[in-house]
Amino acid sequence: MKATEAKLLEFLKKSPQFVIPIYQRTYSWKEKECQQLWDDIIRSGNNVDINAHFMGSVVYVEKGLYSVSSQTPLLVIDGQQRLTTITLLISALTEVIGEQEPLEDFSCTKLKGYYLTNPLESGEKFYKLVLSQADDKSLKAIIKGLEQPDNRSIRVVENYEFFKSKLQKLIDLKPVCSGLAKLMVVDISLNREQDNPQLIFESMNSTGRELSQADLIRNYILMGLEPEHQTHLYEQYWRPMELTFGQQAYSDYFDSFMRHFLTVKTREIPKIGEVYEVFKEYSRRPSIATKGVDELVKDIRNYAVFFCAFALGKEKDEELKLAFKDLRELKVDVAYPLLLELYSDFSGDLLSHSEFLSAVRIIESYVFRRAICEIPTNSMNKTFARMGIGLKKDRYLESIKAAFLLLPSYRRFPGDEEFHRKIQTKDIYNFRSKSYWLRRMENFGRKERILVDEYTIEHIMPQADNKAEKLPLVWRSELGDEWERVWEIYRHTLGNLTLTGYNTEYSNSAFIAKCEHEYGFKFSPLKMNEGIAVEAKWDEAAIQKRANKLANKATEVWAKVELPKDIFDAYKPQIEQSTAYSLADHPQLVTGKMADIYQAFRKAVLGLDPCVTEEVKKLYVAFKAETNFVDVVPQAKRLRLSLNMPFAEIDDPRGLCKDVTNLGRWGNGDVEVGFDNLNDIPHILALVTQAFERQIGADDI
Structure with a gap:
């Protein structure tokens, strides 16, 4: 140099x-x-x-x-x-x-x-x-x-x-x-x-x-090669890949594509700033290195085509193109590793067209149902990153359905009852993709599709901009004495929302005027407006009735996953029978000072999330999401907790925790903390919450 x-x-x-x-x-x-x-x-x-x-x-x-x-x-x-x-x-x-x-x-x-x-x-x-x-x-x-x-x-x-x-x-x-x-x-x-x-x-x-991570990867692959080899690989694979993305999209999306590609290949999600380092490790694996750089670049090129198809709207098949558009509107980037794997197997004829389309719609239903049911998205990236591991590719769609059905607790696929109930009461007007759910409901079962973007959302009962701008007197009378409560609860919910091209004409008109208008609900060709005009008035009962009707339809649009019981049972993991224990096996937790402290602690931990469960073991009590995140070892004068996380990761400003790595204590994890006072519970709960959030992936990057 x-x-x-x-x-x-x-x-x-x-x-x-x-x-x-x-x-x-x-x-x-x-x-x-x-x-x-x-x-x-x-x-x-x-x-x-x-x-x-x-x-x-x-x-x-x-x-x-x-x-x-x-x-x-x-x-x-x-x-x-x-x-x-x-x-x-x-x-x-x-x-x-x-x-x-x-x-x-x-x-x-x-x-x-x-x-x-x-x-x-x-x-x-x-x-x-x-x-x-x-x-x-x-x-x-x-x-x-x-x-x-x-x-x-x-x-x-x-x-x-x-x-x-x-x-x-x-x-x-x-x-x-x-x-x-x-x-x-x-x-x-x-x-x-x-x-x-x-x-x-x-x-x-x-x-x-x-340089971006992807730039470093490209240079790493090509820089050390002879010029002729560089030119061949670039012109044969890399340049066509750049053209498939397009100039701007290549700059904007190629880094994230490489992250998803590596997630598929390694089953681990690289941190955004570490994609290049992870790629170098991956490329040096004997199974990859022995195939040669040509096969590696060819593989990246193939997956890039799949990515552009579903993430950038480049799909040619009309059914798949529409399904991918729905996923993009839901902003489900976390599902892209699974989609890459499915598309690769579809391309290799391991998955038929109908099976692939069904799988995409299952992903859509899973994500939308969870959003409506307000289940935190914390761990969805890990869910999708690792789902492909256990799939049986000789019974592909069946195993995909089983994988979703087997998702537990906070990763669950919401059932019809939960989804049906939640979609009626959620503020769906302010949902992040309202044009998406309206389009899906309006066009479900249609061959002649309606372009929802040409319409606006209509609040049948007017929304009004704020409380100071109260509803017109005609609407207060329509809703009855409790008009303000009804307006507060229902104005942005499913039962009160529809589509129209005449929002300005309707304005805050009375319900009967909206129905009988020249282009009113009574004469609307839209499915979303069916049945509105038959109501004598638009009040709480009418809104609830329509919400129930649309919720029934929603369970069809975003369908649940089903498998025959005998087939589903075959996918269930075999659970060994264990001896049943109860709190009676831990006298310190039944009577005395420790019992009161435990009950207060127990209530706080179970209140972290509906997915948290309590399981009494022989020597301790475990609190679980999917597995133990905190174990309570009863002692005569205190409760000793084991937090299931590395000691180096705990944020402990008060210095309450002890490193018990490799010490062989009862309970799971490397962090131990004890307490004997009710007043300490808020501080202890802050530590327990870290273990819980680490398990469910709240800090995923």
Whole structure:
């Protein structure tokens, strides 16, 4: 490695050509970064006391150690974004400067001949900077003054226009020229035979600010390969994958795709900032490494196609496309690892089209029912990440149904009774995806679909903006003496909401007027409006009646999972019979001071969540969500608790806890805490809550 400080313009002038390798990310600077560079240049150019402005490093590699006398193109490892942006600024300056020469060597001809082109060369060698794919075509069109290609680079063109606009507003171009002349870089040349470009590249991007996790992954895969192999893999797999995403979507979604891909492959969810490190570990597994890099890249490409189909709306099959749209509106990114696995198996003919569609609808019902029943979403990412482990792929759909039916406690699939009850009383008007549930209910069973987006939500009983703006007298009379209570409880609930294209016309009109209007409920072709106009008046009873009717329909739209009993029983895990114990086996918890403290503690722990259960063991009492999160060991003068979590993770500001890792105590976990006073319960409960939330995944990242 050789590193020297250099003026950027001199560096550009002396260097023959910079080539951006195919494995580098596309140009990605946005207006924010361009504005910052512009501000730095103008500030330096206007201030005679500033002699230089450092703007980073340019790292490049060739077979031998570089010297400026060499005419070998320089392969850029780091610095693409800065080089490209400066090239765009200089290109814009050549367009605006005309016949001027604000400073020596800042004429149009010299700017082009020194920093943009090699005038005596032809073909690719003519250009000082060679980018990749669409970026390169757009930059060459700018330098040559040609029309942009159809697949133009959005970032290249927008940033060129940004600088051009800035320059055109200046009366004096000297500050820009002076600022450009003061820019400094660290010129770092690598010897491929002596230096490891990937390690250097990683260390220079260790903060994660410059490159995404996916960028690091792509470079890790391709950087160490021979150029011909790089080109083959990039053109065969990686570039088609980028095109499948599209320019903006690739930038926005590829990191999250790689996280979901790794979740499928490892059955563990990588933290957002650790995707690259997890990928390196995965790629080094013997089972992966022996297949070779070609198979790995091909696998990523295949899964990317699946991801784009359901996450980005690229699916061609109409039934699946609609089902995926419903999932996207529900914002169920946590289900994407399972969907990737299902789609892969569907692509490999392990799962039929009808089975795949059914599985997608089961996921939708699961997520929507839980949202309506207000079950915390804490652990859904882990639920979906690991569901594929136990699936029997010779009885695929059956095992998917069984997997959902077997989900316990806080991960449960809500049944019809719970869902039917909750959907009638929930404030569903303010549900995060109200257009989704209205569209699903209106179009259920229809072949001729209604475009719900063309309608608005109508409150049959007016919602009014606030309590101060009370209901009109006609509505108070309609609702009776308890009109305010009815309005408060029911206005945003299922029974009072429908669709209309005449919201403005209806306004706060009386119920009969809304029904008998020229385009009123009585004449509406929408299914959601069926039966409204037959009611004599719209009061609490009418709202409840309609809510019950729509709730019945909702249980069909978002159907429960069913399996014959004998088949479901075969999937149930075998539970060994254990000796039954009761509190009577622990006298300290039945009478005396410890009994009172235990009952107060017990009530607080069971109150954490409906899923919490109590199980009396021979030597302790366990409180469980799915498994023990706190165990109570009765003692004569105190209750000794075992918290099922690593000691290093407990937040214990009072220093009440003790590390019992590997000490062999009764109970589960590495954290022990004791107490003997009712007044300590709030502090103890705060510790217990940490163990509970850790188990249900409240802190999933």
